[in-house]
Amino acid sequence: MERIKPRTLSGFMELLPAPQTQFERMLEILRHTYSLYGFTPLDTPVIESAEILLAKGGGETEKQIYRFTKGDSDLALRFDLTVPLAKYVALHYGELAFPFRRYQIGKVYRGERAQRGRFREFYQCDIDVIGDGKLDIANEAEIPAIIYQAFTALGLERFRIRVNNRKILTGFYAMQGLAEQSGDIMRTVDKLDKIGPDKVRALLLEQGVSDQAAGEILDFIAITGDNAAVLSALEGYRGRNETFDQGMEELATVVKYLAAFGVPEDHFAVDLTIARGLDYYTGTVYETVMLDHPEIGSICSGGRYDSLAEYYTDKKLPGVGISIGLTRLFYVLGEQGYLNDQLVTAPADVLILPMTEDLSPAIAFATQLRQGGVRAQVYSEQKKFKGKMSYADKLHIPYVAFLGEEEISQGVVKIKDMATGDQQALPPAQAVETIAAAMAARAAGKPIREKG
Amino acid sequence: MERIKPRTLSGFMELLPAPQTQFERMLEILRHTYSLYGFTPLDTPVIESAEILLAKGGGETEKQIYRFTKGDSDLALRFDLTVPLAKYVALHYGELAFPFRRYQIGKVYRGERAQRGRFREFYQCDIDVIGDGKLDIANEAEIPAIIYQAFTALGLERFRIRVNNRKILTGFYAMQGLAEQSGDIMRTVDKLDKIGPDKVRALLLEQGVSDQAAGEILDFIAITGDNAAVLSALEGYRGRNETFDQGMEELATVVKYLAAFGVPEDHFAVDLTIARGLDYYTGTVYETVMLDHPEIGSICSGGRYDSLAEYYTDKKLPGVGISIGLTRLFYVLGEQGYLNDQLVTAPADVLILPMTEDLSPAIAFATQLRQGGVRAQVYSEQKKFKGKMSYADKLHIPYVAFLGEEEISQGVVKIKDMATGDQQALPPAQAVETIAAAMAARAAGKPIREKG
Numbered sequence: 001m002e003r004i005k006p007r008t009l010s011g012f013m014e015l016l017p018a019p020q021t022q023f024e025r026m027l028e029i030l031r032h033t034y035s036l037y038g039f040t041p042l043d044t045p046v047i048e049s050a051e052i053l054l055a056k057g058g059g060e061t062e063k064q065i066y067r068f069t070k071g072d073s074d075l076a077l078r079f080d081l082t083v084p085l086a087k088y089v090a091l092h093y094g095e096l097a098f099p100f101r102r103y104q105i106g107k108v109y110r111g112e113r114a115q116r117g118r119f120r121e122f123y124q125c126d127i128d129v130i131g132d133g134k135l136d137i138a139n140e141a142e143i144p145a146i147i148y149q150a151f152t153a154l155g156l157e158r159f160r161i162r163v164n165n166r167k168i169l170t171g172f173y174a175m176q177g178l179a180e181q182s183g184d185i186m187r188t189v190d191k192l193d194k195i196g197p198d199k200v201r202a203l204l205l206e207q208g209v210s211d212q213a214a215g216e217i218l219d220f221i222a223i224t225g226d227n228a229a230v231l232s233a234l235e236g237y238r239g240r241n242e243t244f245d246q247g248m249e250e251l252a253t254v255v256k257y258l259a260a261f262g263v264p265e266d267h268f269a270v271d272l273t274i275a276r277g278l279d280y281y282t283g284t285v286y287e288t289v290m291l292d293h294p295e296i297g298s299i300c301s302g303g304r305y306d307s308l309a310e311y312y313t314d315k316k317l318p319g320v321g322i323s324i325g326l327t328r329l330f331y332v333l334g335e336q337g338y339l340n341d342q343l344v345t346a347p348a349d350v351l352i353l354p355m356t357e358d359l360s361p362a363i364a365f366a367t368q369l370r371q372g373g374v375r376a377q378v379y380s381e382q383k384k385f386k387g388k389m390s391y392a393d394k395l396h397i398p399y400v401a402f403l404g405e406e407e408i409s410q411g412v413v414k415i416k417d418m419a420t421g422d423q424q425a426l427p428p429a430q431a432v433e434t435i436a437a438a439m440a441a442r443a444a445g446k447p448i449r450e451k452g
Numbered sequence: 453m454e455r456i457k458p459r460t461l462s463g464f465m466e467l468l469p470a471p472q473t474q475f476e477r478m479l480e481i482l483r484h485t486y487s488l489y490g491f492t493p494l495d496t497p498v499i500e501s502a503e504i505l506l507a508k509g510g511g512e513t514e515k516q517i518y519r520f521t522k523g524d525s526d527l528a529l530r531f532d533l534t535v536p537l538a539k540y541v542a543l544h545y546g547e548l549a550f551p552f553r554r555y556q557i558g559k560v561y562r563g564e565r566a567q568r569g570r571f572r573e574f575y576q577c578d579i580d581v582i583g584d585g586k587l588d589i590a591n592e593a594e595i596p597a598i599i600y601q602a603f604t605a606l607g608l609e610r611f612r613i614r615v616n617n618r619k620i621l622t623g624f625y626a627m628q629g630l631a632e633q634s635g636d637i638m639r640t641v642d643k644l645d646k647i648g649p650d651k652v653r654a655l656l657l658e659q660g661v662s663d664q665a666a667g668e669i670l671d672f673i674a675i676t677g678d679n680a681a682v683l684s685a686l687e688g689y690r691g692r693n694e695t696f697d698q699g700m701e702e703l704a705t706v707v708k709y710l711a712a713f714g715v716p717e718d719h720f721a722v723d724l725t726i727a728r729g730l731d732y733y734t735g736t737v738y739e740t741v742m743l744d745h746p747e748i749g750s751i752c753s754g755g756r757y758d759s760l761a762e763y764y765t766d767k768k769l770p771g772v773g774i775s776i777g778l779t780r781l782f783y784v785l786g787e788q789g790y791l792n793d794q795l796v797t798a799p800a801d802v803l804i805l806p807m808t809e810d811l812s813p814a815i816a817f818a819t820q821l822r823q824g825g826v827r828a829q830v831y832s833e834q835k836k837f838k839g840k841m842s843y844a845d846k847l848h849i850p851y852v853a854f855l856g857e858e859e860i861s862q863g864v865v866k867i868k869d870m871a872t873g874d875q876q877a878l879p880p881a882q883a884v885e886t887i888a889a890a891m892a893a894r895a896a897g898k899p900i901r902e903k904g
Contacts, residue, residue, distance in 0.1 A: 001762060001763070002509045003762075003763060003765065004503055004764055005503065006504065006539045006540075006764040007501065007539075007543065007764065008496075008500070008539070009499060009500065009501060009527070010499040012499065013497075014496055014497060014540070015494075015495065016548075017492040017554070020492070020493055020495060021492060021493060024495075035799075036822040036826075036828070037822070037825050037827070038799045038800030038827055039799055040473060040799035041469075041473060042469070043466075043467065043472060043474045043475070044466055045460060046498060046572050046573065047461060047573060048461065051456055052456060052459065053455045054545070064500075066522055066527075068519075068520030068561050069520075070518055075461070087460070087781070088466070090456075090458040091459065092468060096468075096469070097846040097847050101799055101829065102469070108498070116486035119499065121499060131833070135833070136834060138830075171707075210552065251770040257811070260811055260812050260815055261815055264577075292718060309458075310453060311453070311455060311456055312456055313455065313458065314455065346671065347492035347554075348490030351490075359590060359712055360712050363712055363713055370488040370489070373488075374488075375487055375489070375838065376488070376489070376490060377490025378590075380588045380590035380591065381551060381583070381586075381587070381588050388627070395549050438720075
């Protein structure tokens with residue numbers, strides 16, 4: 001038979017069992033955390049009508065999207081989870097209760113240029129709160145607080161959520177008489193971290209910004225310090241633009257609430273350079289950086305928008321949301337050696353080796369283990385003892401249980417701790433208890449472990 | 453602004469929050485059950501090279517597949533999880549330990565003609581065990597035993613796993629001198645349930661089967677009764693064909709082991725009419741029927757195959773697997789009123805209504821609840837009391853907690869059980885305990901509840 005060389009497309013993450021198990025654990029923690037905050041899980045099709053997905057249009061998206069026809073239908077794969085959410089809320093508006101709080105964890109598709117650490121298929125893990133007509137600002141503090149909890153539950157410690165408010169930026173540029181160009185200017189200012197202030201100034205001048213205004217802009221984005229200091233510096237601009245003043249008040253409120261929602265001061269920072277590229281953010285915006293890896297960029301971003309679904313409905317649906325790009329984050333964590341290899345990645349906690357023709361005692365013990373929440377595999381292949389043990393070794397299965405004539409007649413099972421080599425013969429119920437306790441202790445670790 | 457009418461493609465299931473929550477619970481139970489049996493989770497790309505997915509070729513698949521180009525690449529969406537598994541095992545052969553036990557739960561795509569209850573995007577929930585060179589027959593009994601456990605955990609009771617062995621059929625048709633035509637004949641015999649024996653006979657004659665052989669075939673597939681009776685009737689054919697005899701022994705072994713693996717006799721049945729359309733099954737085959745809804749067809753099917761990945765590798769990789777088509781099953785369960793509506797589908801267990809300007813006490817209580825595993829939402833919108841209560845009502849949130857000046861000064865929280873209307877003021881820790889216990893009791897139910 002002619003064979004085809006097996007391969008996985010480049011830009012598509014396909015993990016071996018051990019890292020896949022770590023990835024699944026992270027998904028589970030995110031699902032659990034999001035649920036604890038009263039978000040409902042949502043699942044929408046990967047394929048949508050191209051007309052729906054491209055309602056907004058726009059350059060990059062249109063170039064990267066996977067679009068194709070099937071029969072007469074012009075179809076496309078979703079490139080984020082926000083557009084499907086907008087469609088969902090517009091379509092099911094009458095059947096939802098607002099504020100509508102949903103989380104969605106799913107794969108999205110972007111045909112980007114393939115490069116190391118960039119993926120064409122990747123998981124987004126989103127939470128959004130959508131209001132009907134209006135939405136209280138408290139949500140703008142709660143959303144990053146949930147992300148703080150989620151990262152903490154994952155084991156990430158050295159990260160910071162950067163917060164800004166688009167109204168401050170819009171108002172500030174209006175003060176400079178640069179309202180029209182503010183989008184372009186923000187995109188330039190966004191490069192500050194990468195290219196430094198001198199090059200930002202040069203670019204601004206190229207864009208036709210006056211020397212004086214460029215100076216004002218650089219002074220403005222140079223405002224740093226702790227949150228109180230930044231908020232106080234902003235006071236100097238008060239009274240010159242209504243939008244600015246409103247943004248300033250919103251930002252102060254969000255900062256106050258963030259503390260109330262339990263985010264420690266060192267885990268969030270007002271940062272006036274954050275703008276977020278997307279056009280639809282209108283208020284608070286977020287980015288999240290790993291303090292030891294600023295080069296990675298934001299690992300979790302989002303913000304407040306005024307019109308989630310304006311392309312599909314005339315209902316005013318303001319919202320706030322944030323998204324973790326888990327595939328890329330997982331890749332980076334792996335590269336940096338941040339994945340906790342102390343956690344069990346074996347498919348089973350116990351491998352049971354039946355030493356008799358009759359499998360019944362082994363199966364009965366496996367059933368007891370499973371009832372106790374312990375993952376058990378009965379090894380039923382005809383192999384030499386050494387081959388069976390090397391299977392357990394290769395998979396890093398924590399315990400092997402032996403059930404031979406002798407054990408069966410004595411009503412015990414012999415269990416071996418594969419890490420220490422310790423063996424003990426115990427009555428089955430006690431063996432289950434011993435293993436369950438040991439596994440619970442090992443499961444207490446978090447999937448991310450930063451280097452000390 | 454010109455608006456686009458929001459819509460979801462036909463043949464794509466998109467659930468409202470309450471049924472989505474039920475669906476998620478079923479996914480969770482399947483993940484948990486599969487894990488307890490020592491299967492490792494796998495996730496492969498939705499998009500693969502068309503060449504890989506279509507290595508086997510074949511009519512229906514090729515017509516239904518979503519295939520498209522992006523740049524120079526000829527791509528397609530996976531139409532099952534077995535082909536990606538074959539690719540995965542062939543590609544990562546050197547890094548896996550065999551038997552390789554994996555589960556995969558994911559969406560697959562088939563551009564079928566749209567009709568009620570048929571989906572173009574649907575979840576498959578697969579388990580497979582792959583051996584390297586050989587695989588013990590015990591696996592062929594364990595796989596349906598896991599499915600029995602999975603359905604039982606979901607709450608399904610009136611179902612039966614039908615078991616047969618392809619070698620018996622191949623051997624039997626060889627005895628009749630019909631080896632060449634056996635594929636076509638099995639497809640005809642497979643229609644027995646739908647069209648009855650007379651029409652099957654007519655079709656067989658049309659296919660060129662002799663009158664005598666048609667009689668033998670109808671006698672053969674008329675063998676019914678309990679498992680012992682069927683196995684005993686098969687004995688009458690022993691000694692005439694080696695493959696038949698081998699199949700008979702395998703079937704007897706699987707039946708014996710099925711009982712050992714804990715499947716009650718009334719939940720599985722030897723059924724000589726089961727063949728499964730796919731060409732690659734070579735031994736034991738399964739179908740699963742809902743006893744009260746035979747019209748639905750099989751809700752879970754699979755079997756033993758000798759060469760999982762022959763299109764990609766010369767390694768002999770025999771395996772056995774089974775697949776639940778969860779999207780269709782969920783649809784049918786909903787239609788039949790089998791989804792347990794006693795289970796909580798609200799996004800939160802408790803809605804906390806802060807009655808003070810300062811949200812801190814409400815947030816502190818929410819944190820306590822979450823630490824106790826209770827899902828809590830702080831309602832922060834500026835609404836009238838009635839509006840807040842109707843939000844809880846509409847979402848069927850089980851508890852509402854009130855935190856006003858009075859409660860705060862007394863160190864209590866007032867909780868209202870929305871089902872009974874009972875209210876009580878309790879210290880926060882006690883409120884958490886009370887709610888956690890009530891929610892645990894409510895979570896004990898299973899997602900499927902058959903009508904009595």
